[in-house]
Amino acid sequence: MVVAKKYVIQKHRSGLLQPEDVKIVEEELPELKEGEFLAQAHFISIDPYIQYLIHDEEKHPVGSTIPGTQIALIYDSKNPKFPIGKYIYGNFGMRTYTIGPLKDDDPYGMPPQYILPDFNSYPYSYGLGILGMPGITANKGFLGLCKPQPGETVVVTTAAGAVGSVVGQIAKIKGCRVVGIAGSDEKGKWLVDVLGFDKFINYKRPDFAKKLKDAAPDGIDCYFDNVGGEISSIILSQMNKFGRISVSGSISAHNVESGEEPKASIVQRHLVLRQLKMEGFMVTRWRDEWFEIINQNLQWLREGKLKYKEHIVCGFDNFPKAVVDLMTGANTGKVILNVMG
Ligand SMILES: NC(=O)C1=CN([C@@H]2O[C@H](COP(=O)(O)OP(=O)(O)OC[C@H]3O[C@@H](n4cnc5c(N)ncnc54)[C@H](OP(=O)(O)O)[C@@H]3O)[C@@H](O)[C@H]2O)C=CC1
Numbered sequence: 001m002v003v004a005k006k007y008v009i010q011k012h013r014s015g016l017l018q019p020e021d022v023k024i025v026e027e028e029l030p031e032l033k034e035g036e037f038l039a040q041a042h043f044i045s046i047d048p049y050i051q052y053l054i055h056d057e058e059k060h061p062v063g064s065t066i067p068g069t070q071i072a073l074i075y076d077s078k079n080p081k082f083p084i085g086k087y088i089y090g091n092f093g094m095r096t097y098t099i100g101p102l103k104d105d106d107p108y109g110m111p112p113q114y115i116l117p118d119f120n121s122y123p124y125s126y127g128l129g130i131l132g133m134p135g136i137t138a139n140k141g142f143l144g145l146c147k148p149q150p151g152e153t154v155v156v157t158t159a160a161g162a163v164g165s166v167v168g169q170i171a172k173i174k175g176c177r178v179v180g181i182a183g184s185d186e187k188g189k190w191l192v193d194v195l196g197f198d199k200f201i202n203y204k205r206p207d208f209a210k211k212l213k214d215a216a217p218d219g220i221d222c223y224f225d226n227v228g229g230e231i232s233s234i235i236l237s238q239m240n241k242f243g244r245i246s247v248s249g250s251i252s253a254h255n256v257e258s259g260e261e262p263k264a265s266i267v268q269r270h271l272v273l274r275q276l277k278m279e280g281f282m283v284t285r286w287r288d289e290w291f292e293i294i295n296q297n298l299q300w301l302r303e304g305k306l307k308y309k310e311h312i313v314c315g316f317d318n319f320p321k322a323v324v325d326l327m328t329g330a331n332t333g334k335v336i337l338n339v340m341g
């Protein structure tokens with residue numbers, strides 16, 4: 001008999017997740033039936049939407065399992081499509097063992113599970129980052145919506161994170177000038193010295209608007225927005241005519257202690273006068289191209305055109321710490337919970 005551990009919600013709060021807001025519950029799993037498999041979690045993806053979702057009492061009541069994705073090993077199987085020993089991606093939630101296959105019924109259209117494509121020698125955990133959902137978000141969210149042209153100026157926020165770091169590098173591949181925005185000078189050094197960004201601005205320091213003007217003196221053509229809030233309003237105020245804005249997220253509003261969403265200056269005037277195009281997206285819009293995009297990112301990795309970093313937190317018990325690391329910016333690169341570590 002296999003006993004699975006899973007994280008359930010214990011308490012809702014408006015601010016940053018605290019360890020007592022969640023608890024681990026054990027669940028005895030039944031014997032496998034024909035057509036089923038048992039998956040053992042090895043790596044769990046820590047994404048900003050987790051902090052957002054656990055605020056939501058209506059959709060995620062006390063006692064419900066925290067959603068999320070993982071890379072798991074097929075540990076036992078009565079389904080030839082999921083053979084023992086293969087590694088899979090699964091939308092299984094924050095749990096150590098899962099019986100699959102899951103139905104294809106995620107409300108946001110995330111794939112339920114798939115056998116990982118061949119990553120050559122790259123770690124399986126990359127399937128939660130550059131070779132998975134965040135990598136697809138960066139690739140299609142930027143190229144598909146911003147349609148960057150060589151020589152254009154691109155700005156990206158959360159630039160040292162899983163999505164932002166890939167957006168900036170793809171912009172460089174496409175011949176753009178790239179300004180990265182992030183929350184520490186150490187991150188800025190990595191972006192410029194290692195990833196090849198042209199400029200970096202620490203948004204936590206004063207005079208952001210002036211520093212942006214200095215970093216992008218000819219104005220901004222493309223903005224990949226991961227944060228929302230006042231930083232984004234300032235960036236929009238410096239866009240060029242016919243600029244394109246890809247709205248990926250609004251992390252500045254995910255863990256505010258006050259419980260009130262941050263206020264930001266009105267942007268409509270900039271949209272109208274500069275004739276900007278601003279479009280939001282969910283990565284699942286590209287589900288039909290999922291593996292094609294993973295392959296494109298893999299090829300750029302292999303060619304050395306994309307560099308990638310993980311921020312690994314070890315141990316299933318450390319899930320709350322991993323979320324706090326992500327939301328407080330302790331990470332450079334993709335946050336992964338190593339369940340076996
Ligand atoms: N639309 C879609 O389908 C998808 C959207 N996303 C979005 O992409 C964005 C990045 O996700 P991901 O790469 O996984 O996460 P990251 O790896 O970028 O980690 C989050 C980062 O956000 C920054 N941050 C935290 N609080 C704030 C704040 N108040 N203001 C500005 N920055 C803040 C921190 O860096 P710092 O030190 O710079 O503050 C932190 O490192 C998120 O907005 C997420 O919701 C992700 C996947 C799919």
Ligand SMILES: CCCCCC(=O)/C=C/[C@H]1[C@H](O)CC(=O)[C@@H]1CCCCCCC(=O)O
Pocket residue numbers: 048049052053108109110248249250282283284
């Ligand atoms: C407002 C939170 C979402 C911000 C953008 C983001 O990170 C989206 C991630 C989704 C990804 O495209 C596929 C998913 O399953 C992620 C989950 C989205 C959950 C959003 C919940 C919003 C709600 O129901 O109110």
